[in-house]
Amino acid sequence: MLKSVRAxxxxxxxxxxxxxxxxxxxxxxxxxxxxxxxxxxxxxxxxLLFKQLVEQRLEGKVKVEVYPSATLxxxxxxxxxxxxxxxQMLAPSxxxxxxxxxxxxxxxxxxxFDDLEAVNRFQKRAKGRQLLRSMEDHNxxxxxxxxxxxxxxSATRALRVPGDAKGLSFRIQPSTVLEAQFSQVGASTQKLPxxxxxxxxxxxxxxxxxxxxxxxxxxxxxxxxxxxxxxNHGVLDYMLVSNSRFWYSIPHHIRTExxxxxxxxxxxxxxxxxxxxxADRQHIIDSGRSQIISLTPEQRQAWRDAxxxxxxxxxxxxxxxxxxxxxxVNRKHRE
Ligand code: LMR
Numbered sequence: 001m002l003k004s005v006r007a008x009x010x011x012x013x014x015x016x017x018x019x020x021x022x023x024x025x026x027x028x029x030x031x032x033x034x035x036x037x038x039x040x041x042x043x044x045x046x047x048l049l050f051k052q053l054v055e056q057r058l059e060g061k062v063k064v065e066v067y068p069s070a071t072l073x074x075x076x077x078x079x080x081x082x083x084x085x086x087x088q089m090l091a092p093s094x095x096x097x098x099x100x101x102x103x104x105x106x107x108x109x110x111x112x113f114d115d116l117e118a119v120n121r122f123q124k125r126a127k128g129r130q131l132l133r134s135m136e137d138h139n140x141x142x143x144x145x146x147x148x149x150x151x152x153x154s155a156t157r158a159l160r161v162p163g164d165a166k167g168l169s170f171r172i173q174p175s176t177v178l179e180a181q182f183s184q185v186g187a188s189t190q191k192l193p194x195x196x197x198x199x200x201x202x203x204x205x206x207x208x209x210x211x212x213x214x215x216x217x218x219x220x221x222x223x224x225x226x227x228x229x230x231x232n233h234g235v236l237d238y239m240l241v242s243n244s245r246f247w248y249s250i251p252h253h254i255r256t257e258x259x260x261x262x263x264x265x266x267x268x269x270x271x272x273x274x275x276x277x278x279a280d281r282q283h284i285i286d287s288g289r290s291q292i293i294s295l296t297p298e299q300r301q302a303w304r305d306a307x308x309x310x311x312x313x314x315x316x317x318x319x320x321x322x323x324x325x326x327x328x329v330n331r332k333h334r335e
Pocket of ligand 1: 036037092093148173193194211215236
């Protein structure tokens with residue numbers, strides 16, 4: 001009921017979308033799915049599985065075109081392209097929505113989630129699900145959360161304790177939380193699109209970065225970063241999003257089928273992501289190009305102590321309710 005009221009609302013708002021769909025009722029609906037990572041990553045695989053299932057089950061009705069590795073749009077313009085309906089599906093990292101909602105910054109807070117399972121629990125609870133709707137005023141609807149994995153710190157020098165990062169410049173995603181996180185350890189930051197990270201590290205424009213194993217391996221970042229500290233200090237996950245007007249203008253029976261496929265793909269991506277990241281961790285070890293540094297519990301605690309003040313800095317804008325809900329999902333509950 002709620003969905004059909006919403007559909008009517010968006011249809012009224014977006015008459016051009018509805019008209020476009022009915023005027024070409026025999027033509028398949030085209031969903032362009034653009035993203036910035038390689039095919040052999042959790043997100044890349046998810047996009048391809050979505051395409052495969054849609055084309056099996058909605059043949060002739062919906063066509064999916066996948067554009068990986070920023071070949072169509074990159075970080076700087078993909079959300080504008082979505083809002084203009086130049087692409088219909090994206091899965092940006094949760095760090096890339098700051099312009100549209102501050103609530104999602106909760107996912108960037110360092111050492112908030114102990115592991116991917118905790119992240120998963122938060123995403124499934126009411127507060128986490130509410131955040132999928134936090135950008136509807138901007139014509140962006142969240143369709144699900146996809147995991148990549150926990151981030152590791154890589155650099156030109158071995159990072160064991162927070163003081164080791166002092167004076168280095170780190171590439172970050174466009175997130176003020178991440179900027180603050182590095183400033184806590186005396187490091188500077190540069191916000192760069194993902195497609196520029198390899199060259200920025202290779203040329204020495206920046207000396208460090210943070211990424212899950214799958215992004216490091218698939219973009220060969222380990223070949224230009226001699227040290228990777230296994231910090232698991234934060235999460236890099238995605239929100240699968242569409243243009244709200246486009247989405248709610250899709251005929252109900254087709255949209256329902258698409259939603260079922262999305263649930264299936266989301267389950268598959270999230271079940272596989274951790275294993276893929278661990279496999280890529282091993283590939284990096286086997287390559288011999290980068291040394292993986294394991295932290296002692298005391299060293300990890302020192303990073304946590306140094307970075308955690310960032311929570312209080314952002315609590316107001318994220319919302320106390322959201323932060324509180326996120327703090328209850330770890331197995332070992334901490335305040
Ligand atoms: C990054 O910019 O580091 C990531 O958000 C890329 C991605 O989509 O995984």
